[in-house]
Amino acid sequence: MLRIEAARGRxxxxxxxxxxxxxxxxxxxxxxxxxxxxxITILENLIAFESLQGARVTDISEETGRALLRMAGxxxxxxxxxxxxxxxxxxxxxxxxxxxxxxxLGAMVFETKRPLDVGGNHxxxxxxxxxxxxxxxxxxxxxxxxxxxxxxxxDPRIGDSVYFICDSLPDEKEETSFYINVDSRFNxxxxxxxxxxxxxxxxxxxxxxxxxxxIKVKDYTGAFLVxxxxxxxxxxxxxxxxxxxxxxxxxIRATLTKADYDVRPRIMEVNAFLFEVWQKDxxxxxxxxxxxxxxxxxSPLADEGYVLCFGREKKGESYRRYELAxxxxxxxxxxxxxxxxxxxxxxxxxxxxYGYEPSKVKDAVKIVLYNEEVMRQYHVGQVLGxxxxxxxxPFSHIVPESFSLIAKRTDENGEDIYDFVRPGKKExxxxxxxxxxxDGRIIIEDAGDFIGAELYIGGVALTEGPKGxxxxxxxxxxxxxxxxxxxxxxxxxxxxxxxxxxxDVKTRFREDVYTPYACVTEKDYETVTASTPGLxxxxxxxxxxxxxxxxxxxxxxxxxxQFPALSEVYRRAITKTLSERRLITTRFSxxxxxxxGVAVRATVYVKRHYLNFKQQIEERLRKSVDYMESSKNFxxxxxxxxxxxxxxxxxxxxxxxxxxxxxxxxxxAALRDSNIYPGENCLLYAGHIDLETITYEK
Numbered sequence: 302m303l304r305i306e307a308a309r310g311r312x313x314x315x316x317x318x319x320x321x322x323x324x325x326x327x328x329x330x331x332x333x334x335x336x337x338x339x340x341i342t343i344l345e346n347l348i349a350f351e352s353l354q355g356a357r358v359t360d361i362s363e364e365t366g367r368a369l370l371r372m373a374g375x376x377x378x379x380x381x382x383x384x385x386x387x388x389x390x391x392x393x394x395x396x397x398x399x400x401x402x403x404x405x406l407g408a409m410v411f412e413t414k415r416p417l418d419v420g421g422n423h424x425x426x427x428x429x430x431x432x433x434x435x436x437x438x439x440x441x442x443x444x445x446x447x448x449x450x451x452x453x454x455x456d457p458r459i460g461d462s463v464y465f466i467c468d469s470l471p472d473e474k475e476e477t478s479f480y481i482n483v484d485s486r487f488n489x490x491x492x493x494x495x496x497x498x499x500x501x502x503x504x505x506x507x508x509x510x511x512x513x514x515x516i517k518v519k520d521y522t523g524a525f526l527v528x529x530x531x532x533x534x535x536x537x538x539x540x541x542x543x544x545x546x547x548x549x550x551x552x553i554r555a556t557l558t559k560a561d562y563d564v565r566p567r568i569m570e571v572n573a574f575l576f577e578v579w580q581k582d583x584x585x586x587x588x589x590x591x592x593x594x595x596x597x598x599x600s601p602l603a604d605e606g607y608v609l610c611f612g613r614e615k616k617g618e619s620y621r622r623y624e625l626a627x628x629x630x631x632x633x634x635x636x637x638x639x640x641x642x643x644x645x646x647x648x649x650x651x652x653x654x655y656g657y658e659p660s661k662v663k664d665a666v667k668i669v670l671y672n673e674e675v676m677r678q679y680h681v682g683q684v685l686g687x688x689x690x691x692x693x694x695p696f697s698h699i700v701p702e703s704f705s706l707i708a709k710r711t712d713e714n715g716e717d718i719y720d721f722v723r724p725g726k727k728e729x730x731x732x733x734x735x736x737x738x739x740d741g742r743i744i745i746e747d748a749g750d751f752i753g754a755e756l757y758i759g760g761v762a763l764t765e766g767p768k769g770x771x772x773x774x775x776x777x778x779x780x781x782x783x784x785x786x787x788x789x790x791x792x793x794x795x796x797x798x799x800x801x802x803x804x805d806v807k808t809r810f811r812e813d814v815y816t817p818y819a820c821v822t823e824k825d826y827e828t829v830t831a832s833t834p835g836l837x838x839x840x841x842x843x844x845x846x847x848x849x850x851x852x853x854x855x856x857x858x859x860x861x862x863q864f865p866a867l868s869e870v871y872r873r874a875i876t877k878t879l880s881e882r883r884l885i886t887t888r889f890s891x892x893x894x895x896x897x898g899v900a901v902r903a904t905v906y907v908k909r910h911y912l913n914f915k916q917q918i919e920e921r922l923r924k925s926v927d928y929m930e931s932s933k934n935f936x937x938x939x940x941x942x943x944x945x946x947x948x949x950x951x952x953x954x955x956x957x958x959x960x961x962x963x964x965x966x967x968x969x970a971a972l973r974d975s976n977i978y979p980g981e982n983c984l985l986y987a988g989h990i991d992l993e994t995i996t997y998e999k
Contacts, residue, residue, distance in 0.1 A: 383797025898988025
């Protein structure tokens, strides 16, 4: 059996030294401990074997590590492409955009997923209705004119509305997005459920010939609480021009149905009629068609000119390759290839002319488009048939959804047949392999009937993961759409990550272990309270009353008031969160903050030749006693020494002759031994300051 030190990774030299030192304790006849002694040679071999065993015991393979973490409920998160919204900048007309159209920011590439018609719809007026009249905020639609606006005034109320007046609206089948840029001065906790907004709610409507009709909206701003997207589908009713606002036009209206804001909405910018793109660079694309006669393809990759065509001639069979023919004079598996304009072409099958054509079956035709980079290295290897065969791919950081392989085999007649195989496909006799997208390799788990098959790339797109989460406010170019078309992202890219590695999962596991889910200690109560979903919380402190089995929790909201109180909305939200986490036998009480001013009287000798010294000293005094903007928390003692030291550290101060401070409210803060002791839910701030300065003369 291995000794415990073997499992702790001790070196061979350490083990050998211990063994030799133990020989006299075991035998007094063994006196030759030199390397030439046969006994020492045997001992060296045994110690070496023990060292290897120890290293093996302490080593956990990647498969074992993943299995252990899976038992604890932790599996690697999948990789995702960053998503972003773009708007057309400086172009008034409609622009047709193909699927996989690229938008570039330097070397970074974003793409569309489907064909789109963008541009042509613009906001020409933004008007808020509150206090019984319209307020013009049309400048919010101009990205070059960044001036914040309280869109519902100083006191938002139910029924207040904002009207977005447009020159035209998208088609009824199109989904469009607004992006609202909100002043984010306050650190708000994210909502666990976007629909669970405790502060505000809106009803969205579009004006039609029958009046305002409610539309379906996904609001990721929490009714203008945070910056984000508002995704909407305008419906099929006939739109009409609205004439009830100072400027006429097609109208989308948002009306408050709940208005318990802790922070008044302060809007910086409104961008409308945006379209979504993803950070990826498609280098090979496999398209599937059900038609078997004439197929039209339109894609930016078609401009590269590398096209392969495959057809399925019987139901359930593999594909056959069809060569591209430029004329109708060929005979065999051919299809007529006619190149169109701007990244488009048509392929036509005709059995009467060529003698072959795909059957009318499911997924009858596959068209594969390559760029030159992939075409030069699209052959990746051969299926050899042994277990866990590993094949290196010519690319890394692959988008898993985009990846497929083409397996080329021969049938019983010696003709080539082709199959399109995606990662993880498990069927009888199928080729089963797994893609390690970060590293750019595949592991073939089961070769099935594909031993000896040649493998080619059938589709691949690459991503840069978190690098795709670019900041807002960039200008993008779109190769192939012509000059003068610039696109703008009002919000940052989000969601871009690589697939988690084992070490990342371990780190997440360790963080989860130390994240409190049940409130036991005072620190647990503080952590859980501070992270209450949707709230802005600046300070929190928990104090345990063991005699009463009661926890007092003092909370200061992080809102735009000088002395913020704890609203009933905050109390309900915190109570709900803590009730789910507290121990059954423990009670808690939520306390609103109390603010007490500190009066200071000081006489300070200052050095000669310093300007604005009185202002510097007063600012230092105010900063020293202010708990609201500093790291000091509820109930912490304000000591005479720290204020005195803070003054003397100023370069303009020669020495502090006199310093006296006292709380302006002795009910909630006490003065003892020149130190101020605030109550458990009390925060201090600078009150009246009586400062006398004297120039020091040597």
